[in-house]
Each structure stands twice: as structure tokens, then as C-alpha cells.
Amino acid sequence: MEIIVYDRNLYRLGTIENHTSLQWHRKYYECGTFELHAPATEDNIRLLQPGNVIRPKGKDEAAVIRGDQTEEESTLVNEIVRNGYFLPIYFNDRLTGPMFTFNGTCEDAMRYMINRMATVPLLEVAPGIGDATKITFQATYKNVLTYLSKIARYCELGFRVVPDFKGKKMTFETYKGIDRTTKQGTKPRVIFSESYNNLNRAKHTYSDETAKTKIVVGGAGDGADRIYVTVGGGTGFDLREEFLDAKDINKDDFSTNAEYLEALRIRGEQYKAENAVIENIEAEVEAEVNFIYGTDYDLGDIVTVEKAKWNKVLNLRITELCEVYEYGGMYVVPTFGDALPTTINWDN
Structure with missing residues (x-):
């Protein structure tokens, strides 16, 4: 497989065809990684510099050379090893900014964080795919990539950054995998x-180390005046209860009591899903x-x-x-x- 190398502005620098191994590790909820082994030739060393972008020919994915890099020369080996991350790694360099409370769909939450963070060169944000999963959370100067992964895992959405080498741009987009199981009858089964x-x-x-079946969410107030919402249930040996303090969800941020209770319920559902x-x-x-x-x-x-x-x-x-x-x-x-x-x- 031919590997094409670009600079960070997506201009082509050259190709590598003599590599001995490539592990291209794709991830649905997180940023993918790669590991490349190739002979330590002058051209390979020149092309495979930290910050440059690589793409296996024919793929619409790309990755940045970043992290631990090595060259080794001995009587047994003359090899260059390059590691890195797929393009969403750029979100790892950004913070969510000053405190905000978000209440809406997961897709909107992702786009909201990206649009309010410091700009990544060449990056555009695509419209969502219409997933209606709701989420409520509050963040203050948190890592954007970490929060994209958290949100993606909660709503079971994948995310990626797709490069356009001709247009010299990158596009953030969400996507949803297809149900191909034996329980469905509309798609070919796998x-x-x-x-x-x-x-x-x-x-x-x-x-089942952290599994919980019933979450009691504690909201605003103290003592007998505190607001509680219960999510889930269970009985006997199958009941696993947990208390979740959600005072960080500010009641004043919601126009009605019903909206506030719904925010507490969503927080409980999030926690229960995380501890399944x-x-x-x-x-x-x-x-x-x-x-x-x-x-x-x-x-x-x-x-x-x-x-x-x-x-x-x-x-x-x-x-x-x-x-x-x-x-x-x-x-x-x-x-x-x-x-x-x-x-x-x-x-x-």
C-alpha cells in the first residue's frame, strides 16, 4: 500500500512505498492512532517529520505524525518508526473555554464546543445527521477532544475529521453505524x-464492576427541600443503587421546573449508561x-x-x-x- 505524505496545510510532499508495517487503528468514539515502520532512508526521514500528515492511498482518513518517534540503526536493523493520531487530535489542543451549561442534542453540543473554542486552521463543521439524543452538562476550560469522546460514547455516535486535499480543508462530521445484526431484517446481516x-x-x-441499576439524582436545595429524581430501578439481588450529586446543574438556567427536572433525569440516564x-x-x-x-x-x-x-x-x-x-x-x-x-x- 502506498502512503502519501502531506504538510500540515495539506500540500503533498511525496510518497512512501517501502514501509514494512502499518497499523491503522480506527476508533468510533475516540481519536484513532497509527504506527508505521519503514527503512531509515534519507527520503523517509525527510518526509516523516513530526507535524506532517499521512494518508494510505484510497482512504478518506488521515493522521498526524505526533508523539513518540524513533530511528534505529544497528547490524540487525535500520528502521524508522513513526506514531501518531488521526486528525481529531487537533481538538486535544483546545479547551472548551469559560463556564457554560449545555442542554440540547449531542450533535449540537459537539458543534457548540467546536465553534466556541480557539480556531483550528482549515477546519469546517458539517451539519448534523439529525440524531435527537439529548444531553445536559456543564464545563469550564475542559479538553475538547475528551468531551467529544464523552458525548459520542453517551449517544453512540461516531465522529471524524475528513480531509479534502484538493480544497485544502478539513471537515468535522458525525456519523452512525448501521445495524447489521440477525435481529433486524432490512439490511444484509453480518x-x-x-x-x-x-x-x-x-x-x-x-x-459488572461499576454496574448500577438505580440512580438517585440530587439537585438543588438542602435537607427536606432538596430536589431528587430517580432513574432506573431493580429489586433483590439485581438492585444496585447509587446517589449522584447534580448540584452543578443550576436551576436558574432553566425557564420552568419541568425543564430542570428533565435535565436531572438526563444526567441520571447518562450516569446509568456509563455504569452499565x-x-x-x-x-x-x-x-x-x-x-x-x-x-x-x-x-x-x-x-x-x-x-x-x-x-x-x-x-x-x-x-x-x-x-x-x-x-x-x-x-x-x-x-x-x-x-x-x-x-x-x-x-x-
């Missing part, structure tokens, strides 16, 4: 299992066995994963997908479900 010979080296993870049972399967998948990667399924899609030996049939979203290019071949390693139990801390 199944990963041993019987389909497309599920290798599987690893299953289950965690986490179950995932990570496996090595042949990119062109039974289902074609990029055609039949892609990052963000929900698919059915069957592992008969473990008595598991799960419908899970592909939240991460690592493309590995080595020795002239390519395979993919998807993560079905959340990679790790994740608590979204809205205070950070």
Missing part, C-alpha cells in the same frame, strides 16, 4: 463465528472471508458475534478496528463492544 470461519483468536471480556454491564469480544478477522470489510461492514456497525464454545451470541457495535498491513498482506482486528469498562467523568 455474523462473525467459527462456523463462518471468520473469527480467530477471540477474547471475551465481561465486567460491559461485554466485548476482540478477535482477529480475515478481511475478505464471507463478509468484505469496508463493503459489508465497517467501523461503528452493529453485528452479531457467535462463539459456540463459550455459549455466546452477542449483538455488538464495532467500536475499534485495527487494519494491519504486513508482508504484503492485510488483516483486521475489530473490537466488538466497548474496549474497557468506561466511566465518563463529567468533572474532567
Whole structure:
């Protein structure tokens, strides 16, 4: 695969064709990463400088060379290793600005933060896709990328920055994966299992470490006058209660009591979603066995994963997908479900 290199203003600098390995790690809720190994030639060192942008030919994704970089020369190896992040990494350099309270859709929240932060050169913001998921939160000088990821995870939306090398611009956009599971009947179904010979080296993870079923949200007021909203429920051994202090949601920011109670309820739903049972399967998948990667399924899609030996049939979203290019071949390693139990801390 040919790798095209650009400067940070998206002007083409050259190409690399002699690399020995590329791991192109795509992520649905977060900023993707890459790791590139190539011979330490004069041209490669000149092109692969920190801050430059790389793009595997044929892809509409790109990444910035950033972070730990190495060159090594010995009797056994003469290699350059470059690491970096997909274009959303630029949001990691920005803060949300002075305190604000947001109450609206997740997509609007993302665009609101981007439009109020310090400008990123070449960046434009695309209209939303119409997702109606609501969110309420307050932030003061928080990291923009961190909050984009938090919001994306809550409403199950993916986000990306798409480069336009001809137009010399980058566009932030949201997207939603497609349900391709066996429980739906409108789209072609995608199944990963041993019987389909497309599920290798599987690893299953289950965690109820932070799981909660009932959230009592405490709002404004003190003592007997304090306002409470309850989300969820449960009985017996299945009941897991948690108290959530939400005094940071200012009652005066809402025109009616009903709007304020709804904001508390949304905060409780957010917390409950963050503390659900986490179950995932990570496996090595042949990119062109039974289902074609990029055609039949892609990052963000929900698919059915069957592992008969473990008595598991799960419908899970592909939240991460690592493309590995080595020795002239390519395979993919998807993560079905959340990679790790994740608590979204809205205070950070």
C-alpha cells in the first residue's frame, strides 16, 4: 500500500512505498492512532517529520505524525518508526473555554464546543445527521477532544475529521453505524463465528464492576427541600443503587421546573449508561472471508458475534478496528463492544 505524505496545510510532499508495517487503528468514539515502520532512508526521514500528515492511498482518513518517534540503526536493523493520531487530535489542543451549561442534542453540543473554542486552521463543521439524543452538562476550560469522546460514547455516535486535499480543508462530521445484526431484517446481516470461519483468536471480556441499576439524582436545595429524581430501578439481588450529586446543574438556567427536572433525569440516564454491564469480544478477522470489510461492514456497525464454545451470541457495535498491513498482506482486528469498562467523568 502506498502512503502519501502531506504538510500540515495539506500540500503533498511525496510518497512512501517501502514501509514494512502499518497499523491503522480506527476508533468510533475516540481519536484513532497509527504506527508505521519503514527503512531509515534519507527520503523517509525527510518526509516523516513530526507535524506532517499521512494518508494510505484510497482512504478518506488521515493522521498526524505526533508523539513518540524513533530511528534505529544497528547490524540487525535500520528502521524508522513513526506514531501518531488521526486528525481529531487537533481538538486535544483546545479547551472548551469559560463556564457554560449545555442542554440540547449531542450533535449540537459537539458543534457548540467546536465553534466556541480557539480556531483550528482549515477546519469546517458539517451539519448534523439529525440524531435527537439529548444531553445536559456543564464545563469550564475542559479538553475538547475528551468531551467529544464523552458525548459520542453517551449517544453512540461516531465522529471524524475528513480531509479534502484538493480544497485544502478539513471537515468535522458525525456519523452512525448501521445495524447489521440477525435481529433486524432490512439490511444484509453480518455474523462473525467459527462456523463462518471468520473469527480467530477471540477474547471475551465481561465486567459488572461499576454496574448500577438505580440512580438517585440530587439537585438543588438542602435537607427536606432538596430536589431528587430517580432513574432506573431493580429489586433483590439485581438492585444496585447509587446517589449522584447534580448540584452543578443550576436551576436558574432553566425557564420552568419541568425543564430542570428533565435535565436531572438526563444526567441520571447518562450516569446509568456509563455504569452499565460491559461485554466485548476482540478477535482477529480475515478481511475478505464471507463478509468484505469496508463493503459489508465497517467501523461503528452493529453485528452479531457467535462463539459456540463459550455459549455466546452477542449483538455488538464495532467500536475499534485495527487494519494491519504486513508482508504484503492485510488483516483486521475489530473490537466488538466497548474496549474497557468506561466511566465518563463529567468533572474532567
